[in-house]
Amino acid sequence: xxxxxxxxxxxRGIGAATARLAASRGYAVCINYRRSTPQAEALAADxxxxxxxxxxxxxxxxxxxxxxxxxxxxxxxxxxxxxxxNNAGILETQMRVEDMDADRLARTLQANVIGSFLCAREAVRxxxxxxxxxxxxxxxxxxxxxxxxxxxxxxxxxASKGAIDSxxxxxxxxxxxEGIRVNAVRPGLIYTDIHGAGGEPGRVDRLKDSxxxxxxxxxxxxxxxILWLLSDEASYSxxxxxxxxxxx
Ligand code: NAP
Numbered sequence: 001x002x003x004x005x006x007x008x009x010x011x012r013g014i015g016a017a018t019a020r021l022a023a024s025r026g027y028a029v030c031i032n033y034r035r036s037t038p039q040a041e042a043l044a045a046d047x048x049x050x051x052x053x054x055x056x057x058x059x060x061x062x063x064x065x066x067x068x069x070x071x072x073x074x075x076x077x078x079x080x081x082x083x084x085x086n087n088a089g090i091l092e093t094q095m096r097v098e099d100m101d102a103d104r105l106a107r108t109l110q111a112n113v114i115g116s117f118l119c120a121r122e123a124v125r126x127x128x129x130x131x132x133x134x135x136x137x138x139x140x141x142x143x144x145x146x147x148x149x150x151x152x153x154x155x156x157x158x159a160s161k162g163a164i165d166s167x168x169x170x171x172x173x174x175x176x177x178e179g180i181r182v183n184a185v186r187p188g189l190i191y192t193d194i195h196g197a198g199g200e201p202g203r204v205d206r207l208k209d210s211x212x213x214x215x216x217x218x219x220x221x222x223x224x225x226i227l228w229l230l231s232d233e234a235s236y237s238x239x240x241x242x243x244x245x246x247x248x
Contacts, residue, residue, distance in 0.1 A: 135179025188245025
């Protein structure tokens with residue numbers, strides 16, 4: 001039986017690189033996305049053409065009904081989930097805290113925090129030995145923003161990633177004796193579309209010279225760390241973090 005992996009937010013960026021690498025390493029992958037149907041379909045077609053196994057599922061991870069339907073679809077098409085990457089995430093236009101309204105804060109926390117909780121909950125219900133599962137691994141995609149705070153850009157986003165760090169530690173300790181490892185990666189400045197959502201598509205190039213490694217990172221470099229944390233090579237690591245951030 002192939003290991004079964006859900007990657008949330010896998011139509012683009014870090015999620016897409018993770019789904020691609022996982023499929024090449026023998027995972028049956030569910031590619032979740034919210035809006036980018038053509039990109040998600042192209043990724044699934046690529047994986048299949050390379051001999052891998054993938055299914056597509058459109059769902060907003062912040063919507064409980066849609067998350068429940070997604071996990072039922074995975075049960076039916078791929079079998080019991082053994083690995084989850086909570087990657088879906090958003091940020092909004094750069095601004096100071098004094099200008100943020102409640103709707104914006106709710107959108108950010110709903111997608112980044114509640115979405116990760118809901119997907120992890122459904123995964124634990126299937127992976128935990130307490131529920132008849134055979135264990136599994138969860139990797140949360142946090143951010144260096146959790147430690148840096150993103151002043152003058154998006155403190156709300158940074159705070160949502162701080163919540164993901166606490167979530168990673170707490171859930172890891174809660175389910176460690178039930179065969180489930182929970183870890184996180186903290187990417188730094190990675191070349192993806194997310195910076196455009198903040199209103200600055202060229203943000204990585206603006207800041208890259210300030211990094212010890214003096215360059216931005218590629219989604220594939222984050223995917224490699226995620227795949228290691230999912231793998232048996234990381235069998236004694238739980239509740240911990242890999243910073244994939246060029247030394248920042
Ligand atoms: P991206 O290129 O903007 O891709 C985001 C992905 O998340 C897309 O596939 C998007 O789907 C999906 N998504 C967004 N909201 C969703 C929702 N509510 N439900 C389901 N899917 C949703 O971003 P990225 O840079 O690869 O970011 C991936 C993760 O890495 C995020 O958690 C982000 O915070 C984190 N991160 C990124 C960086 C960086 O520098 N790029 C640094 C630190 C952390 P659609 O395409 O369908 O909208």
